[in-house]
Every structure is written in structure tokens, then in C-alpha cells.
Amino acid sequence: MTDSKRPRIPRGLKQDGAALWSYGFRPFFLGGAxxxxxxxxxxxxxxAHGRPLGGDFGAPLWHAHxxxxxxxxxxxxxxxxxxVPNWTGSLPVxxxxLIALAAIWAAGRLAMAGAALTGAPLAALIDAAFLPALLAIAGREIVAGRKWNDLKVLGGCAAxxxxxxxxxxxxxxGGDPQLWLRAAVxxxxxxxxxxxxxIIPSFTRNWLKQRGAERMPAPYDRFDMxxxxxxxxxxxxxxFAPEAAATTAAVxxxxxxNAARLARWRGLAARAEGLLLVLHAAYGFVPLGFAALAAAGAGLLLPVSALHVLTVGVIATMMLAVMTRATRGHTGRALTASGWTMASYGCLFAAALARPLADLTGAMGLMEASGLLWIAAFGLFIAExxxxxxxVRRQPRAAAA
Structure with missing residues (x-):
């Protein structure tokens, strides 16, 4: 079948209807937050109240999921x-x-929240539909655009x-879901x-060039690979073997x-702009997270605390950083962080550190504080x-994702 006859997913910047459905970042950043x-x-x-949650999944596994x-x-x-549209030159879905894809994601959340009513098998079936659909759309666009180098991104998505x-x-x-949780993380x-x-060295390089700096972040090379x-x-x-001595050495x-890699990107030179600094800080949780895994392997930290350094520190913080930058850039706002934005970053940094600190110090209330700080971080994002x-749409000021 030729390209002209191949069925296509309707896509493009819609100028009618609700602005929410004009671009993928809008419903998914808002819905995710x-x-x-x-x-x-x-x-x-x-x-706090011992209320049931997650049906047969149980509250702890529901929370993790x-x-x-x-x-x-x-x-x-x-x-x-x-x-992906920026990478391939195609128009966005x-x-x-986009409404259909968002509905699949929302149905998964409702099914998992109501697993006590639907039963775990049906909840699992509904929830499992979203990621294959997303992977298919992103993969199709990358292949159609012949951006073969970007296919490696799909490897992480597939995991x-x-x-x-x-x-x-x-x-x-009745098996152990922890292995699969680690695989996804x-x-x-x-x-x-x-x-x-x-994106981190690229955005930093652009910002430094605009200010006439001479030293730039190191370009991507064999060291990065x-x-x-x-x-x-x-x-x-x-x-696969979190407690093995070889794993402790490897992490x-x-x-x-990763600490050496981060040092090559000149993060401190861009510290005046919060939208850039937070990207470097979020990546800073990568070496910290690997160190936490090593500490857990050596018996110095609980595995669940080390896991939170990765999930909250690395994953969520990087996501919040990208959400704020992309939202501002693709809605025509200046690429600069407000005080409220910086406060949201600070709350998430504190949430990432509070969980392992609770383990190390035994301080009462730090675990609960971690959850409240998480709520504050994303609540501030929603408010701002x-x-x-x-x-209503505005012409983008700059590419931000």
C-alpha cells in the first residue's frame, strides 16, 4: 500500500473546538497532574484511616501501580x-x-480505582490498553518520519x-509483582x-549562547554512549537481582x-534560570538514585526508600520540569520560572528526600510529609x-519538548 493510500491518523493543530484537544501535552499534562x-x-x-483501596490489588500495590x-x-x-512531531516534522495528533487516547487512559484510572467493584481481571484488561496504543502511535510516527535513531526512545516505553x-x-x-515494578522504573x-x-545540554547551550557565554556544555559523544x-x-x-553483590557494584x-556526565553540562552556569536549573537538578537525582540502590544493596537503606529516590527524585521531578517548560513554551509564554513554579520544584525535591530520610533518621511524620509535599508540588502546577x-491557543514562542 502506498503512502497516499495508507490509512492515516487525523492530526494537526485544530483551530476549532476546545483548546484542550489541540495538542497532546494539554490533556495529558493536566490529567496526569x-x-x-x-x-x-x-x-x-x-x-490514615485504614480505608480499603484497590480491591484485590491491595492498597500498597495500587499505590505503586x-x-x-x-x-x-x-x-x-x-x-x-x-x-515526536518536532523530531519527525509531522503534525501532532x-x-x-487525542480524545480517544485520553479516554483510554482515564478508563484505566477509573477501572483501577474501582477494582473492588469490577474485579482485578477486568481492571487489568482496561488498564493495560493505554500503553500499547501510545506506543503504536509514537512508533508509527517515528517510522513514517524515518527517524530511526529515535526508535531507542521506544525501548524505554516498551519496558x-x-x-x-x-x-x-x-x-x-499470585506471583511477585516487584520485579515488574523494578522493570518499569x-x-x-x-x-x-x-x-x-x-534536551538538557541542548537547552543549556541555547541559553548560554543567547548570553554570549564562551564555554558550552560538552557535545554528545562516546562518553555519553x-x-x-x-x-x-x-x-x-x-x-533481576537487586540484592546481588555484583549489582551493588554496578549501580x-x-x-x-552519571555524576561525571552531569558535570559536563554546565548546569551552574545556567543557575539564573529556574526552568534550566531544575533539569540539571532532576538529572542530579540519577547518580543519587544509583547511590541509594547501592546503599540498599549494602543493607544501609531500605529498598523501598531507594526506590522512592528513583520514582520521585528522577522520574517525577524530570516530568514536572518538562511539564512546566513545555506548557509555557507551547502556549507562547516566556521560558522563565515564576516563584510558584520554583516552589513546586522545591516541594518535589523535598518529597523525594523525605522518604529515605525517614528511613535513615526514624523521624516521625516524614513519610506523611513526603506525600503532602507531592500533593503540593502538583497542586501548584495545576493552579499555575x-x-x-x-x-485559547497562542502561537508557540519556542520549541519546548
Whole structure:
């Protein structure tokens, strides 16, 4: 079948109807932020009042699932549906196809929240539909645009999708879903290594050039490729053998290598702009997260605390950084962070550190504080950027994803 006869997904910047459905970042950034607040509030209520949550999944597994496969895929979708058109030169998916994709994601959240009523098998079936649909859309656009180098991004997405399927299979068959949780987290961290290594030095270089700086971030080279390869091996070892001595050594090496990689990007030179500084700070949680995994392997930190450094520190912080930058850039606002934006970043940094600090110090209330800080971070994003995502379109000021 020729390109002219191949069925196409309707796409383009819709100029009629609700602005929400004109571009992928709009519904998914807003929906992801709303669910980040709602899901954490439900989890805190379950802990505080002993209320049932998640049906046969149980409250702890429901909480883990909805952070890793509920909130995070929405932000991932918003990023991919915005970035892939920039990479390939195609027009973005919008209108009815975008509404349908958002509906699939929302149906998964309702099914998982109501698993006590629907039963775990039906909830799993509904929830599992979203990531394959997203992967198919993003993959089709990358292949159609012949951007073969960008296919590696889909590898991390595929790991997240496989983790979700494995998680549901393990729950339904009485297996251990923790391996699949680690696999998905590893997939997200791999995406940060790949995409973060692409956008952080690029945005920093552009900002420094505008200000006449002479020294620029190091260009992508073999060192970056080596760091990504070593980190991928360390993540694979952690996924399948988190307590092995070889894994502890591998994640420790990955920590050192990623710290050296980050140092090459001149983050401190861009500290005057919060939208840039937060990207460097979010990547800074990568070496810290690998170090936390090493500490857990050595018995110095609980594995769940180390996991939170990755999920909150690396994944969520990088996602919030991208959400704020892309929202401002693609709605015509200046690419600069307000005081409210910086406050949201600070809340999420504190949330990422509070959980392991609770483990190390035994201080009462730090675990609860971590959840409340998470709610504050995404609540501030909704308050400041929700209107930008919903209001009438503006011509983009700059590419931001």
C-alpha cells in the first residue's frame, strides 16, 4: 500500500473546538497532574484511616501501580505526542484521536480505582490498553518520519509497557509483582538517560549562547554512549537481582559515571534560570538514585526508600520540569520560572528526600510529609499552568519538548 493510500491518523493543530484537544501535552499534562494529586490523596487516606483501596490489588500495590503506570504514563504521553512531531516534522495528533487516547487512559484510572467493584481481571484488561496504543502511535510516527535513531526512545516505553503487563499477570496468578515494578522504573530511568541527555545540554547551550557565554556544555559523544550503556546494564542487574553483590557494584559505578556526565553540562552556569536549573537538578537525582540502590544493596537503606529516590527524585521531578517548560513554551509564554513554579520544584525535591530520610533518621511524620509535599508540588502546577492548558491557543514562542 502506498503512502497516499495508507490509512492515516487525523492530526494537526485544530483551530476549532476546545483548546484542550489541540495538542497532546494539554490533556495529558493536566490529567496526569490531577491524578498525581488525587491518587496520593487516596493513598494517604487509606493509610490514615485504614480505608480499603484497590480491591484485590491491595492498597500498597495500587499505590505503586498508579504512580508508575497511572500518573507517569500520562506525562510520558504528553511529552511524546508533543516531541515526536518536532523530531519527525509531522503534525501532532489532535481532536477525536487525542480524545480517544485520553479516554483510554482515564478508563484505566477509573477501572483501577474501582477494582473492588469490577474485579482485578477486568481492571487489568482496561488498564493495560493505554500503553500499547501510545506506543503504536509514537512508533508509527517515528517510522513514517524515518527517524530511526529515535526508535531507542521506544525501548524505554516498551519496558514500561511490559512491566505493566507483567505486574497484572503476577497479581492475577499470585506471583511477585516487584520485579515488574523494578522493570518499569528502570525503563523510565533509561528514558531520562536518553532524553535528558538530549534536551538538557541542548537547552543549556541555547541559553548560554543567547548570553554570549564562551564555554558550552560538552557535545554528545562516546562518553555519553558509554554512560548510558553501563547504566542500562546496572538497571538490568537491579531489576533481576537487586540484592546481588555484583549489582551493588554496578549501580555504584553507574552513580559515579552519571555524576561525571552531569558535570559536563554546565548546569551552574545556567543557575539564573529556574526552568534550566531544575533539569540539571532532576538529572542530579540519577547518580543519587544509583547511590541509594547501592546503599540498599549494602543493607544501609531500605529498598523501598531507594526506590522512592528513583520514582520521585528522577522520574517525577524530570516530568514536572518538562511539564512546566513545555506548557509555557507551547502556549507562547516566556521560558522563565515564576516563584510558584520554583516552589513546586522545591516541594518535589523535598518529597523525594523525605522518604529515605525517614528511613535513615526514624523521624516521625516524614513519610506523611513526603506525600503532602507531592500533593503540593502538583497542586501548584495545576493552579499555575492549568489555565494555560485549557485556554485559547497562542502561537508557540519556542520549541519546548
Amino acid at each position: 490531577i491524578w498525581a494529586v488525587a491518587a496520593m490523596a487516596l493513598w494517604i487516606a487509606a493509610l 498508579e504512580m508508575v503506570w497511572g500518573f507517569a504514563p500520562a506525562v510520558l504521553a504528553g511529552f511524546l505526542l508533543t516531541a 489532535s481532536g477525536k484521536p 514500561v509497557m511490559a512491566g505493566n503487563l507483567g505486574f497484572h499477570a503476577a497479581v492475577l496468578t 528502570a525503563g523510565y530511568v533509561a528514558l531520562v538517560l536518553i532524553i535528558g541527555g538530549r 558509554g554512560v548510558i550503556a553501563c547504566s542500562a546494564l546496572a538497571l538490568a542487574a537491579w531489576t 555504584l559505578v553507574a552513580s559515579v559515571l 499552568h492549568g489555565g494555560m492548558l485549557l485556554r
